[in-house]
Amino acid sequence: RPRLATVYFHAVDSAAHMSGVGSPEERDAIAQVDAEVGALVEGVKKLGLEDRVNFIVVADHGMTNVKRSDVINLDDFISFDDVFIPAFEGPEGASMSPLVHVFVENGDIDGVYQALSNGCGHSHCTAFRREHLPARWHLNNPDRTGDVVVVADEGWVLFGASLTPKYETPSIGVHGFDRHLKSMRATFIADGPRFADHVTVEPFDNVEVYGMIANILGVVPAKTDGDISHVDYFMTPASE
Numbered sequence: 012r013p014r015l016a017t018v019y020f021h022a023v024d025s026a027a028h029m030s031g032v033g034s035p036e037e038r039d040a041i042a043q044v045d046a047e048v049g050a051l052v053e054g055v056k057k058l059g060l061e062d063r064v065n066f067i068v069v070a071d072h073g074m075t076n077v078k079r080s081d082v083i084n085l086d087d088f089i090s091f092d093d094v095f096i097p098a099f100e101g102p103e104g105a106s107m108s109p110l111v112h113v114f115v116e117n118g119d120i121d122g123v124y125q126a127l128s129n130g131c132g133h134s135h136c137t138a139f140r141r142e143h144l145p146a147r148w149h150l151n152n153p154d155r156t157g158d159v160v161v162v163a164d165e166g167w168v169l170f171g172a173s174l175t176p177k178y179e180t181p182s183i184g185v186h187g188f189d190r191h192l193k194s195m196r197a198t199f200i201a202d203g204p205r206f207a208d209h210v211t212v213e214p215f216d217n218v219e220v221y222g223m224i225a226n227i228l229g230v231v232p233a234k235t236d237g238d239i240s241h242v243d244y245f246m247t248p249a250s251e
Contacts, residue, residue: 014228018051020044027074027184032194037184052202065203065227069220072186073195081135081167082107088130091173093117096157099171107168109187112157120158127161135164147191149236165192201245210245 022040030036048068055064085096094115098108115123120140127138139160144150150160163169165188188195197217205227218237225232226239229249 015224020047023070024074029183031076031183032074033076034183062204065205066201067220067224068198068200069217070197070199071217072197073192074184074186075165075188075192075194076183077166077168077185082170083131083134083136083163083167084170084172085111085127085130085161086172089113089123089126091171093119094123096171096174098169099174107170109168109185110160110162111169113159113161115158124159127159131161135167136161136169137164148189162189165189165194205247205249207245207247212242212245215241 022043023037026034026036026040048066052066055061055066085091094113094117096111096113098111099106113123113127124138124140130136131138139145139162141151141153141156141158141160144156144160150156161169168185186195196214199212199215199220216237218235219239219242221235222232222237222239223242223246226243226246227249
């Protein structure tokens with residue numbers, strides 16, 4: 012019998028993207044997922060396993076609404092002939108993104124950074140050299156992070172008109188902004204024998220969930236940015 016089972020419900024994410032945060036469609040999706048989680052809980056109770064099963068309900072990100080008019084065209088700042096932007100051009104590329112990695116292909120990192128920084132100075136975005144990214148983002152890996160990273164202000168998105176001529180994304184709800192924004196916070200609900208009752212916990216990083224699960228399973232976790240001491244105050248000791 013498995014010691015860990017995971018399941019993903021896409022309804023809330025899909026509804027918020029398509030119809031927006033706070034929309035009737037999103038509320039209906041929340042009710043749908045709530046009923047589905049409730050069915051899981053009732054199923055465990057019918058099997059008499061409620062004293063052995065721990066439930067952890069999480070979201071992978073928050074969401075905020077973006078107007079179609081609140082779009083920043085990076086073509087106004089730089090020529091895309093000199094750079095590669097995976098968010099627009101890669102295999103998972105899309106027509107818009109709140110954050111983009113800019114890989115400079117002509118060697119002029121300073122010039123590209125200055126052009127983006129100057130453009131953002133008169134718009135709703137911020138450009139960072141990789142080495143100057145906020146430490147809390149954990150993004151300064153030279154193998155994975157662009158030479159320059161541009162992040163839009165909350166409620167705005169970045170766009171490349173020459174790469175995607177028509178901005179026709181159906182998304183109204185968007186995520187991927189600075190994770191310290193309140194709108195980017197995710198849901199966390201836990202219940203079971205390893206969790207204290209009736210506790211409202213302080214916000215914590217999603218990376219702590221992995222260590223939490225490893226602790227419940229009694230396995231040694233791999234090294235991550237998490238620290239179990241950040242969350243063990245609402246956990247109960249394992250029974251012998």
